[in-house]
Amino acid sequence: MRNVLEYLEHSAEKYPEKEAVADMANSCSYKELLQNSKRIGSSLTAASAPKTPVIVLMDKGVEALTAFMGIVYAGCFYILINPEQPLLRIQQILKVSGADCIITLNGTGSVPKELSFTGKVLDYYELLKGDIEEEKLQLIRDLSQDIDPLYCNFTSGSTGVPKGVLVSHRSVIDFMEYFPDLFHITAGDIIGNQAPFDFDVSVKDIYSTLKVGATMVIIPKRLFSIPMQLLDYICEHKVTTLIWAVSALCMITQLKGLTYKVPVTVNKILFSGEAMPIKHLKIWQKYLPEASYVNLYGPTEITCNCTYYRISREFELDETLPIGKAFPNEKVFLLDENNALITEEDITGELCVSGTALALGYYNNTEQTQKAFVQNPLNPHYLEPVYRTGDLAFYNKDGDLCFAGRKDFQIKHMGHRIELEEIELIINSYPDIQRACCVFDTRKNRITAFYVGNMEGRQIQGKMQESLPVYMIPSVFSSLPELPITANGKIDRKKLLELCGGK
Incomplete structure (x- = not known):
C-alpha cells in the first residue's frame, strides 16, 4: 500500500451507501465521497502539478474533507487554512507554502482582498461539475510514491513565522496500520470529530474512519462553548468514539455538563495535547465507567502520536498520568545532556523518536528541519533520522514514560503547541512596550505576559488579536x-x- 486513497476506495467498495462523514448541514456516503473526490481531483489536474501544495480555505466540514481527497487524487498535498485566522497569519502561511492554488466555497469572494493573492482561486462547487477522468487519475497514481507529501500542518515558530510540518502518505499509513486495531475502532463506530482540520488530532479521526469504514460526525466548533448543546449533539448522533484534545474534555467537566446528560453510547475516549488533570479524568470515569480511556502523546512532527497509555486503574489526584510506551514500529527513547541513553527509573531526559512515522521536515525551511530532525547520536553506523521533541520525560517504576515539561519555552496549551517566543516577539514589536516576557502557569493552565511599558493589558490583548489566534493570546497581562x-x-x-503562582 502506498497511497491513503486506498482506504477510501476499499471502504467505498465495501460500504458504498453507508454514511462516511456528516456535519451539521451536510452528509455523504462512501460512494458519494469517492465520486466527488475524483471529480475534484480530475478538475485540479488542469490547475496544479503533482507534489505541490493546494490550500483549502474553509472551515472543517464535508466539503473540506472531500477537497482533501480530491487534492490527493490530483497527486498534490493539502493545507487547511481556517478563514477565521488573522489575516497576517494567513499571509505568512501562504508565503511559506508558496501555494498558487486555493479552493474555497465561494470562489474569489472567499479570499480577502487584503491577502493580495495572485494565484488561482477555485470554487469547490465548480470543481465538482467536472467529469471524472479515470485515465489521468490512474497515471498520477502510477507515478506516485508512498514518500510523497500528503498534508502540511502549520505550527507556531520561534522566529515569529509559522512552521509547516510536512507529512507523507507512508507516515500516515504506518501509523494507521496499528492505531484503529490497538483501540478497537471498527466499521461499527461513529467518531465524533472535535479537532480542527489544521490540527493533527483530526488526522486520527479522518484516516481511522476511512480505513475501517466507520462514520465521522464533524462537531461544530461553536458547540464547544455550549456543553448542553454539545452533549445533545453527541447523543443525537450516537457517537461512540472521542479522540479529543484534553482541553475539550475538560470544558465539559469544568462546566458540569455530564450532570445534564451522559453520552451513554461513548465507549472509547482517547485524549492528547497536554496533561489530563486527574480530577477531570475521574469525573469522566464516574459517568462512563465502562468506557476505555487512553492517554496519547506525540508532536505533529512524528505523525499524531508516538506513545500511548491505557488507563486501567484509578489514579490519585497527586499522581502523574503516564504517556506510556511506544506505538509499534516507532522507537521512543531518552537522551541526557551528553546524548547518552537513559534507561534508569526517575532520571529525566529529552524524548526522541525514530521510525517511519517521522515527518518529511518543515516545508521550505531547511534550517529548522536540520535542527530538529538529526542523525541518531547513538548510531554512527548508518542513516537513522530522529526527531528531538524538546520534551522532557522519565521512566516510572513500571517502565512507562512520564511527561516532565519542555526543554525550551515551547508549551502545550488548549491542545496546541505554542512557542512563547513568538508571542513575545509580537508584544515586543509594539512601540509603547519596552520589554515583555511570557510564562506558562501550569497550575492555572494559562499564559501570563509580563511587560514594561505604557499600554494597558486590554489594549495589548486587542492589538494581538490582529495577528495571533485566540489560543496564543495571554490570559493575564501584568x-x-x-x-x-x-x-x-x-x-x-x-x-x-x-x-x-506557577511552578
Missing part, C-alpha cells in the same frame, strides 16, 4: 516597573512564574 534579571543577564523566568 505591568512591572522592570523585569527581573538573573545573574547572567537573562530574564528570570523562574521569578516571573513565582509572581503568577
Whole structure:
C-alpha cells in the first residue's frame, strides 16, 4: 500500500451507501465521497502539478474533507487554512507554502482582498461539475510514491513565522496500520470529530474512519462553548468514539455538563495535547465507567502520536498520568545532556523518536528541519533520522514514560503547541512596550505576559488579536516597573512564574 486513497476506495467498495462523514448541514456516503473526490481531483489536474501544495480555505466540514481527497487524487498535498485566522497569519502561511492554488466555497469572494493573492482561486462547487477522468487519475497514481507529501500542518515558530510540518502518505499509513486495531475502532463506530482540520488530532479521526469504514460526525466548533448543546449533539448522533484534545474534555467537566446528560453510547475516549488533570479524568470515569480511556502523546512532527497509555486503574489526584510506551514500529527513547541513553527509573531526559512515522521536515525551511530532525547520536553506523521533541520525560517504576515539561519555552496549551517566543516577539514589536516576557502557569493552565511599558493589558490583548489566534493570546497581562534579571543577564523566568503562582 502506498497511497491513503486506498482506504477510501476499499471502504467505498465495501460500504458504498453507508454514511462516511456528516456535519451539521451536510452528509455523504462512501460512494458519494469517492465520486466527488475524483471529480475534484480530475478538475485540479488542469490547475496544479503533482507534489505541490493546494490550500483549502474553509472551515472543517464535508466539503473540506472531500477537497482533501480530491487534492490527493490530483497527486498534490493539502493545507487547511481556517478563514477565521488573522489575516497576517494567513499571509505568512501562504508565503511559506508558496501555494498558487486555493479552493474555497465561494470562489474569489472567499479570499480577502487584503491577502493580495495572485494565484488561482477555485470554487469547490465548480470543481465538482467536472467529469471524472479515470485515465489521468490512474497515471498520477502510477507515478506516485508512498514518500510523497500528503498534508502540511502549520505550527507556531520561534522566529515569529509559522512552521509547516510536512507529512507523507507512508507516515500516515504506518501509523494507521496499528492505531484503529490497538483501540478497537471498527466499521461499527461513529467518531465524533472535535479537532480542527489544521490540527493533527483530526488526522486520527479522518484516516481511522476511512480505513475501517466507520462514520465521522464533524462537531461544530461553536458547540464547544455550549456543553448542553454539545452533549445533545453527541447523543443525537450516537457517537461512540472521542479522540479529543484534553482541553475539550475538560470544558465539559469544568462546566458540569455530564450532570445534564451522559453520552451513554461513548465507549472509547482517547485524549492528547497536554496533561489530563486527574480530577477531570475521574469525573469522566464516574459517568462512563465502562468506557476505555487512553492517554496519547506525540508532536505533529512524528505523525499524531508516538506513545500511548491505557488507563486501567484509578489514579490519585497527586499522581502523574503516564504517556506510556511506544506505538509499534516507532522507537521512543531518552537522551541526557551528553546524548547518552537513559534507561534508569526517575532520571529525566529529552524524548526522541525514530521510525517511519517521522515527518518529511518543515516545508521550505531547511534550517529548522536540520535542527530538529538529526542523525541518531547513538548510531554512527548508518542513516537513522530522529526527531528531538524538546520534551522532557522519565521512566516510572513500571517502565512507562512520564511527561516532565519542555526543554525550551515551547508549551502545550488548549491542545496546541505554542512557542512563547513568538508571542513575545509580537508584544515586543509594539512601540509603547519596552520589554515583555511570557510564562506558562501550569497550575492555572494559562499564559501570563509580563511587560514594561505604557499600554494597558486590554489594549495589548486587542492589538494581538490582529495577528495571533485566540489560543496564543495571554490570559493575564501584568505591568512591572522592570523585569527581573538573573545573574547572567537573562530574564528570570523562574521569578516571573513565582509572581503568577506557577511552578
